[in-house]
Every structure is written in C-alpha cells, then in structure tokens.
Amino acid sequence: MYTRTDNPLHIVQEVIDNAADEALAGHGKRIAVTQHADGSVTVDDDGRGIPFGLHPEEQVPVVEIVFTRLHAGGKFDKGSGGAYSFSGGLHGVGVSVTNALAKKLEVSVFRDGQFASLTFSGGDVTVPLEVRKLASGERRHGTRVTVWPDARYFESAELPRGELVHLLRSKAVLMPGVTVSLTVEKAGKEPEVLTWTYQGGLRDYLQQTLTAEPVVPLFEGERFAGANESENFAEGEGATWCVAFTDDGAAVRESYVNLIPTVAGGTHESGLKDGLFTAVKSFIELHGLMPKGVKLMPEDVFSRASFVLSAKVLDPQFQGQIKERLNSRDALRLVSAYTKPALELWLHQHVEYGRKLAELVIRQAQARQKAGQKVEKRKGSGVAVLPGKLTDCESRDLTLNEVFLVEGDSAGGSAKMGRDKETQAILPLRGKVLNTWEVERDRLFANNEIHDIAVAIGVDPHGPNDTPDFSGLRYGKVCILSDADVDGSHIQVLLLTLFFRHFPQLVARGHVFVAKPPLFRIDAPARGRKPAAKIYALDEGERDATLDKLRKEGAREDSWKIGRFKGLGEMNADQLWETTLNPETRRLLRVELGQLDLVQTEGSFTRLMGKGEAHARRELMELRGDAVEIDI
Numbered sequence: 001m002y003t004r005t006d007n008p009l010h011i012v013q014e015v016i017d018n019a020a021d022e023a024l025a026g027h028g029k030r031i032a033v034t035q036h037a038d039g040s041v042t043v044d045d046d047g048r049g050i051p052f053g054l055h056p057e058e059q060v061p062v063v064e065i066v067f068t069r070l071h072a073g074g075k076f077d078k079g080s081g082g083a084y085s086f087s088g089g090l091h092g093v094g095v096s097v098t099n100a101l102a103k104k105l106e107v108s109v110f111r112d113g114q115f116a117s118l119t120f121s122g123g124d125v126t127v128p129l130e131v132r133k134l135a136s137g138e139r140r141h142g143t144r145v146t147v148w149p150d151a152r153y154f155e156s157a158e159l160p161r162g163e164l165v166h167l168l169r170s171k172a173v174l175m176p177g178v179t180v181s182l183t184v185e186k187a188g189k190e191p192e193v194l195t196w197t198y199q200g201g202l203r204d205y206l207q208q209t210l211t212a213e214p215v216v217p218l219f220e221g222e223r224f225a226g227a228n229e230s231e232n233f234a235e236g237e238g239a240t241w242c243v244a245f246t247d248d249g250a251a252v253r254e255s256y257v258n259l260i261p262t263v264a265g266g267t268h269e270s271g272l273k274d275g276l277f278t279a280v281k282s283f284i285e286l287h288g289l290m291p292k293g294v295k296l297m298p299e300d301v302f303s304r305a306s307f308v309l310s311a312k313v314l315d316p317q318f319q320g321q322i323k324e325r326l327n328s329r330d331a332l333r334l335v336s337a338y339t340k341p342a343l344e345l346w347l348h349q350h351v352e353y354g355r356k357l358a359e360l361v362i363r364q365a366q367a368r369q370k371a372g373q374k375v376e377k378r379k380g381s382g383v384a385v386l387p388g389k390l391t392d393c394e395s396r397d398l399t400l401n402e403v404f405l406v407e408g409d410s411a412g413g414s415a416k417m418g419r420d421k422e423t424q425a426i427l428p429l430r431g432k433v434l435n436t437w438e439v440e441r442d443r444l445f446a447n448n449e450i451h452d453i454a455v456a457i458g459v460d461p462h463g464p465n466d467t468p469d470f471s472g473l474r475y476g477k478v479c480i481l482s483d484a485d486v487d488g489s490h491i492q493v494l495l496l497t498l499f500f501r502h503f504p505q506l507v508a509r510g511h512v513f514v515a516k517p518p519l520f521r522i523d524a525p526a527r528g529r530k531p532a533a534k535i536y537a538l539d540e541g542e543r544d545a546t547l548d549k550l551r552k553e554g555a556r557e558d559s560w561k562i563g564r565f566k567g568l569g570e571m572n573a574d575q576l577w578e579t580t581l582n583p584e585t586r587r588l589l590r591v592e593l594g595q596l597d598l599v600q601t602e603g604s605f606t607r608l609m610g611k612g613e614a615h616a617r618r619e620l621m622e623l624r625g626d627a628v629e630i631d632i
Contacts, residue, residue, distance in 0.1 A: 271335025
C-alpha cells in the first residue's frame with residue numbers, strides 16, 4: 001500500500017526527497033548518495049539538519065518522531081514560516097516507511113553547533129539519541145541517513161541503476177546550481193562516481209535527451225503566482241516547462257511536482273496538454289490554416305510534444321502513496337493558465353515557426369481521421385436507427401468516444417450542456433432499469449430502455465462463451481453515471497447486472513466504467529497562503545478529512561460552507577464537467593471481472609438480484625445491516 005515492492009528504490013527515494021526539499025527551500029547546495037558494497041545506501045545533504053530537540057507535546061526527540069510516526073514531518077507545517085512551503089506533498093508516509101522496511105537505519109545530524117546520532121532496527125530505536133558538541137573543523141549543518149533495506153520485503157534487493165541515475169539527474173536538472181552525486185562502492189575496486197550540476201535547467205536536459213530534431217525551436221518558460229494573483233492561485237504556485245515538437249512524436253515526457261517525479265502524469269500534465277492545444281488551435285484559426293473537414297483534437301498536438309514539466313503546487317494531492325500521479329484539480333487550471341498565453345505570444349512573435357507547427361498537427365489530425373474512416377467502412381451498411389433520446393458525439397474514434405448512461409432527464413440536460421460534444425455522448429435513462437438477471441435474452445428488447453442501450457452501444461446481447469460481433473461498437477467507454485445516493489447505487493447495480501449477465505464480453509474487454517460524482521461541495525475560506533476555493537468530496541469520509549485539513553491550515557471553525565448534492569440534476573453544466581465529465585479531473589472506475597470464481601460471482605448476483613431469493617437477501621441484511629450508515 002505504501003511503497004513499491006519490486007525493489008527498495010522508493011524507500012531510498014523518500015530520503016532523497018527530504019534532502020531535495022531542503023535544497024528547494026534554499027537551505028542546501030549538495031546532495032550526495034552512496035551505494036555501499038554491503039547493500040546499504042547513504043544520503044548526505046548540507047541542509048539545516050533535522051531538529052533533535054524534544055517535541056513539546058510528545059516529549060520525544062523530533063528526529064525520532066520523524067522516522068517512526070506517520071505524517072509527522074515538517075512538510076505538514078504549511079503556514080507562515082513553515083519549514084516547507086512547497087514540498088513533495090502530504091499523501092505519502094515519508095521516511096517512516098523507509099525505517100519500517102529497513103534492517104537498520106542510522107541518522108546523523110549536524111545542527112546548532114551540535115552533532116546528534118540515532119540508530120533504528122526494524123523501525124524501533126536500538127541506540128537512543130546521543131548529542132555532543134561539534135569538533136573543530138567538523139561540518140556545521142546537514143543530515144546523513146544510512147539505510148540497510150530489508151530484503152524480505154522486496155522481490156529484489158538490488159536498486160535499479162538506471163532509475164536511480166535518472167532520479168538523481170532529474171533532481172539536478174530541476175534545481176540549477178545544486179550538485180547531486182552518486183558514488184557506487186565495489187569490493188576491492190575504486191568507487192565509481194557520477195556528478196551532475198546543471199546551470200541550463202530544463203532546456204539543457206531536454207536537448208541532451210531528445211533523439212529527433214525538433215520541427216521548431218524549443219518552447220520554454222516559467223511563471224509563478226505573485227501575492228495578488230487574479231487567477232486565485234496561492235503565492236509561489238506555478239510551473240517551469242520546456243517543450244519540443246517533433247515529427248516522430250513524443251520521445252521524452254517527464255513531469256515533476258515539487259521535485260517529485262510523477263511517472264504516471266496527472267493533472268499538471270493535463271494542464272500543459274490543454275494550454276498547448278488551445279494556443280495552437282487559436283493560432284491556426286486566426287491565420288485560417290485549417291483545411292475544410294479537419295477537426296483538431298488535443299491529442300493531435302500533444303502526441304507530437306516531448307516535454308519536461310516542473311510544477312510547484314502548495315498542497316499537492318497524489319494518487320497512491322508512492323506519488324506516481326498528481327490528482328490536484330487546480331493544477332490543471334494553474335498550468336494551463338500559464339502555458340497557454342506564453343505559447344500564443346511565442347507563436348505570434350514567430351509566425352514562420354507557428355505555420356510549421358500548424359502543418360505538423362494538421363497532418364496528425366488528417367492521419368487520425370483517415371484511420372477512423374477506414375474502421376467505419378468495415379462496419380457494413382446495416383445500421384440500426386439510433387434512439388431519439390441519444391445525444392451522440394461527433395467523433396467516430398473508439399479510443400476517444402464515450403457514452404454516459406445518465407440517471408434522469410434533468411441530469412441528462414446538464415450533462416448535454418457540460419459535455420465535450422466531440423467525444424462524449426449522453427443517453428438519459430428514465431427511472432429504474434429492468435432487473436434482467438432472470439430475463440431471457442430474446443425478451444430483452446421488449447424493454448425500451450435496454451433496447452436503446454444496446455442499439456446505442458452497437459453490440460448485441462450475448463453469453464459468456466459467445467463471440468459477439470464488436471465491429472459495430474460505437475464507444476470505447478460505456479460509463480454509468482448515477483446520483484451519489486441509495487437510488488443511484490440501485491440503478492448502478494441494475495445496469496451492472498445487465499452488463500454482467502447479457503454483455504459479459506463488453507465487461508471483459510474493459511469497456512464498462514462507473515463514474516463517481518461528488519456528494520458534497522465545500523466552499524473553503526482563504527487560509528494562510530491558500531486562497532478561497534471550492535472543494536468537492538466523494539462521500540462523508542472525504543468530507544470529514546477535508547474539514548480536518550482545513551482546520552490544520554488555519555481555517556476558523558464553521559467558516560466554510562457545506563452543500564450536499566441531492567442529485568446530478570442539481571449540478572450546473574460547469575460543475576458536472578469539472579467533477580464528473582472532464583477526463584483530466586474526474587473519477588472514473590473501470591469495471592473488471594477480477595480474479596474471482598465466476599461461479600461464485602454468479603451466486604452472489606443470484607442472491608442479490610434473483611426473484612426467489614428474498615430469504616437469502618434478508619439473511620444478508622441481518623448479517624450486514626449494521627454496516628449501513630444513514631445520513632439524513
């Protein structure tokens with residue numbers, strides 16, 4: 001849950017990230033990593049050093065708390081004068097997980113004219129804190145951590161050399177002027193030493209990494225919010241970027257948030273994608289370069305872009321404990337708002353380069369549309385008449401198209417106004433869908449709702465062992481969108497029953513999804529360096545966690561307003577787009593069959609949905625009824 005288990009790189013990275021945060025805060029110029037011959041790793045920095053005085057409440061040395069308690073580091077002090085205004089975030093567990101998964105861990109601190117040391121084993125203190133005065137000539141500040149990863153917790157005890165080198169080199173790139181080194185000790189041999197110091201920042205790094213010649217010169221820039229930003233961003237938030245457009249497509253795509261590598265991307269990359277697309281499209285339209293019949297899509301621009309992006313976000317929220325993907329919704333708006341005008345200005349100042357870039361992305365759009373037309377021709381001429389209440393999308397590209405099965409006409413109206421007309425279709429459903437668990441396949445189309453669903457999707461009902469014809473499939477994603485309440489959950493179950501029973505191959509191929517709209521909207525006041533904001537919470541648990549976080553950030557009790565959505569119909573088009581429809585910020589869960597025995601799964605469905613299973617359902621409610629929470 002908290003770390004990767006294929007190798008110990010992540011637990012070492014947590015220590016490196018702490019050293020990088022010191023440098024990012026302006027308190028260090030050197031990070032040295034040493035791989036010892038005995039398998040241990042040392043991370044040494046010249047920052048301020050971890051405090052080792054007694055915690056005022058715990059009466060335990062602060063350095064001990066940092067390495068043994070979850071969520072106890074200085075990164076949680078975000079207020080004025082906090083240790084880290086911009087750090088790697090609060091979603092991971094930091095060096096406490098490093099300590100827990102180490103056979104041994106030694107910490108040495110140089111601070112306030114003193115030297116302090118502490119030793120752990122298996123997460124517990126084995127040598128208590130020892131403090132002495134610094135000797136003459138001894139360094140004045142910094143932290144040194146040596147960790148012996150416990151091989152029991154990892155598939156391999158070896159650190160992946162390529163990933164470690166890439167991680168350290170990227171730290172040097174993102175912190176110009178900071179020297180990062182890696183020393184690899186080998187028994188009986190001279191140690192190998194690699195050192196990185198970049199003065200040219202992202203441009204030098206991207207140029208060295210690219211394998212193809214850019215079509216136009218590199219587009220680079222940076223912008224950070226000032227104290228009185230009108231865009232409602234916190235002071236210091238912003239991004240640095242460097243982008244290269246090539247004929248061969250993206251060769252380098254690296255993004256970081258507060259120096260943390262986000263290998264799975266996230267909302268900051270989505271912001272860059274949106275900014276680049278909007279600026280290029282605006283240039284093409286202004287100069288009348290778009291050929292007739294060509295429709296430009298964001299991926300036509302983004303698929304040609306190699307980039308390095310470094311974002312600074314005051315309070316980053318990540319998906320997963322190892323921080324591989326950024327989830328902060330505001331990061332999309334932040335990066336887009338800063339890159340779009342910069343690229344627009346650059347294109348208008350260099351019209352010749354703008355035309356070259358326009359030619360590149362238009363060729364990509366034409367190739368995409370041509371490929372889509374080829375697929376369309378193989379579908380044959382027998383096309384069923386689409387249901388009248390279906391609001392279809394314009395694209396015919398299965399990789400982009402998605403249809404939302406929406407509960408109710410009012411929600412369907414908001415969804416129609418808020419959707420992306422190019423790729424998103426809306427099919428409103430009236431009332432509860434028929435329970436189809438015990439309905440014969442040849443009787444399905446007697447129900448209008450199910451008939452419309454099947455025709456809209458373009459796949460006929462089938463069994464688990466059938467080989468249905470998918471040549472008529474019209475959407476790559478079939479998304480169930482219902483209210484975040486009991487009735488909405490019931491409709492969701494009825495639709496999942498339909499797909500599992502009568503469209504099992506649609507599920508097996510990964511085409512069925514469940515959208516997760518929020519239940520609450522919290523209007524948060526300005527607090528500290530964070531401006532006022534609207535925060536959406538999926539359920540009561542996220543609502544309570546958000547309120548706890550607001551209190552820690554200094555918000556006065558009850559200074560916020562909490563609104564509960566009684567249904568999707570209460571959301572306006574913009575809210576529905578931001579929270580549920582926008583591919584970059586929504587929560588969309590893929591429905592998978594998983595590893596469960598299908599016979600066992602069918603038995604569960606029979607108990608839940610079978611007409612003659614009232615007694616079994618009563619037993620289930622008696623057994624699990626106390627787990628239901630009622631929120632009136």
